[in-house]
Amino acid sequence: MSQNKKNQFNDDQIKLSRFAKALSHPARIAIIEHLAKVNSCICGEIVEIMPLAQSTVSQHLKELKDAGIITGEISGPKICYCINRETIYDMEKLLKELLSVINKENSDKKGCC
Amino acid sequence: MSQNKKNQFNDDQIKLSRFAKALSHPARIAIIEHLAKVNSCICGEIVEIMPLAQSTVSQHLKELKDAGIITGEISGPKICYCINRETIYDMEKLLKELLSVINKENSDKKGCC
């Protein structure tokens, strides 16, 4: 209950939480998986394979784009989406760091759990 | 959600999105990191290191507990929290699967991006 509580969260914690938020809806996971599977830019058929309205899918795409996880390029009247692998790499790095902290001292854990 | 369409997605997508949601707030990442760092059950001091009210921290702890990421054992008037490593393992597995799908065919990617 002291001034310590003014401590803000650090950059990595904020970054990782943003990535996690981007993945926090099954539709967005499905979109990422689909983009990865077709392994090329796909355009409108994301809406086809999703049980959601076009506008809703567009919102999810925007969130993924805002998080940097996908990119969208104009290609005629369509938009060409694909995964931004640099961002995925950043996310992977942060995730690995977190998991390594969690899994590190498995051997000499004390505690009561 | 006004309409629940989450049942249209597969189990792994839903599971992973739940884990991601659990990590989608910096406070919860900070809690996990702290629990991992001390590598033992800790009790009340989580509130001390967080810039949040006790009731808010308690809510975040509840969310992590509901996601299965941490466990809380009663230990006198205090509660003893620690990381549930089995759940972490499950999460790690799902994340690895997703990342492997994303990173798989890097070589022969076609597309325009």
Place this chain on the structure above:
DNA sequence: GACTTTAATCGTATATTTACGATAATGGAT
């Protein structure tokens, strides 16, 4: 130009999340 297709955005409704202070519940100590 008018028409079509595609995707974003607007407007809106509802649900959920996040936060806080206040209160309750638990168990140890006095």
Place this chain on the structure above:
DNA sequence: ATCCATTATCGTAAATATACGATTAAAGTC
């Protein structure tokens, strides 16, 4: 039994997320 320390829960308010249909904007085609 009374008090204290700890943590959960309640009540509530504000912000964000999710979803849809309707509309708009952009670009290609006629």
